[in-house]
Amino acid sequence: MKFVTGGCYQGKQQWVLTHEKLLQSQIADGAVCSAKEIKDAKALDHFHLLVQRWMLADKNPSEEIESVLRSNPGLIIITDEIGGGIVPMDPKEREWREVHGRVCCQLAERADCVIRVIAGIGQRIK
Amino acid sequence: MILLVTGGSASGKSEYAENRALQMAKEGKRPLIYLAAMMPFGKDAEKRIERHRQLRAGKGFETVERYTAVEALCRGDGPDSEAFRNQAKGAVVMLECMSNLTANEMFSGSGNSGDNTGAYSRGQADRAQNEEEQHPTIDIRKVQDRIMKGIDALAEMAEHLVIVSINVFDEGVQQYDPWTGAYIQCLGELNQMLTERADEAVEVIYSIPVAYKEDVRCSH
Numbered sequence: 340m341k342f343v344t345g346g347c348y349q350g351k352q353q354w355v356l357t358h359e360k361l362l363q364s365q366i367a368d369g370a371v372c373s374a375k376e377i378k379d380a381k382a383l384d385h386f387h388l389l390v391q392r393w394m395l396a397d398k399n400p401s402e403e404i405e406s407v408l409r410s411n412p413g414l415i416i417i418t419d420e421i422g423g424g425i426v427p428m429d430p431k432e433r434e435w436r437e438v439h440g441r442v443c444c445q446l447a448e449r450a451d452c453v454i455r456v457i458a459g460i461g462q463r464i465k
Numbered sequence: 466m467i468l469l470v471t472g473g474s475a476s477g478k479s480e481y482a483e484n485r486a487l488q489m490a491k492e493g494k495r496p497l498i499y500l501a502a503m504m505p506f507g508k509d510a511e512k513r514i515e516r517h518r519q520l521r522a523g524k525g526f527e528t529v530e531r532y533t534a535v536e537a538l539c540r541g542d543g544p545d546s547e548a549f550r551n552q553a554k555g556a557v558v559m560l561e562c563m564s565n566l567t568a569n570e571m572f573s574g575s576g577n578s579g580d581n582t583g584a585y586s587r588g589q590a591d592r593a594q595n596e597e598e599q600h601p602t603i604d605i606r607k608v609q610d611r612i613m614k615g616i617d618a619l620a621e622m623a624e625h626l627v628i629v630s631i632n633v634f635d636e637g638v639q640q641y642d643p644w645t646g647a648y649i650q651c652l653g654e655l656n657q658m659l660t661e662r663a664d665e666a667v668e669v670i671y672s673i674p675v676a677y678k679e680d681v682r683c684s685h
Binding site: 342344346421422423424425426433436437438439440441443446447448453455464465 | 476670
């Protein structure tokens with residue numbers, strides 16, 4: 340599994356398309372995709388939004404992503420780093436940042452390779 | 466040495482900082498002190514503090530709580546200061562977190578430091594909010610100066626100082642009220658000062674340390 344992280348609009352998806360030689364159609368969108376689409380995808384973008392969807396559905400994101408990786412162990416997971424601003428007033432948003440951050444630590448630990456993308460440039464940090 | 470550890474919320478920076486502090490303490494057989502700056506008020510703070518306690522459990526940290534005026538803690542005449550000096554001299558001290566220390570120094574006004582606390586007390590803030598809502602008159606320089614004097618006093622006393630700070634800078638300041646904007650500026654500039662003081666500075670990205678200032682004494 341590969342894990343790609345970075346701020347929003349930093350060219351993470353484009354980096355994956357170019358360096359992994361993927362087509363747009365092989366990337367599932369965490370904002371809207373179904374469980375089956377994730378299973379069949381080469382990469383999963385907007386993982387932070389998928390975490391939010393899981394939380395809204397009262398699912399445990401840490402267990403959900405492990406289950407995804409059991410059926411799709413080579414998946415490339417792309418996420419926005421959402422913990423780099425002022426801690427939000429809204430408790431739900433705080434909870435999301437917290438849960439998302441911990442799941443990302445779990446993914447970074449599990450990943451064979453972690454890439455951080457800034458302004459289109461990917462840096463391998465693991 | 467001074468090690469600065471930064472990272473976003475829930476990035477794993479605390480755990481990394483703890484492990485580094487622990488390693489320094491073990492290598493030099495030195496006592497390990499955790500200087501906690503977070504005020505235990507509110508459910509969220511309590512939860513966070515409890516989580517950090519669990520993380521530190523069994524690692525041999527002695528916890529000292531101090532929400533403001535670190536310099537007074539290090540150099541004061543009172544029994545607290547004397548006790549702290551005895552503990553911290555030659556020890557490994559981990560200070561967590563600059564976000565709390567900065568917020569406390571800027572906004573608390575009722576900390577444990579005597580008359581110099583809280584450059585901007587609640588009452589002052591309320592008054593000024595009516596008078597000049599768009600232009601807060603928080604003296605950021607004064608806050609930074611007080612905090613850095615505390616850092617210097619700690620660094621002088623401790624053998625190693627591990628400082629945890631946070632990244633709150635990736636969403637800009639435009640969408641926030643002037644108070645929050647001033648806070649972001651104050652902390653951002655403090656991080657620059659701390660990085661300059663530090664022998665080593667590391668950003669933790671989801672538990673992965675990425676050094677942005679290397680300790681030359683350790684390089685090969």
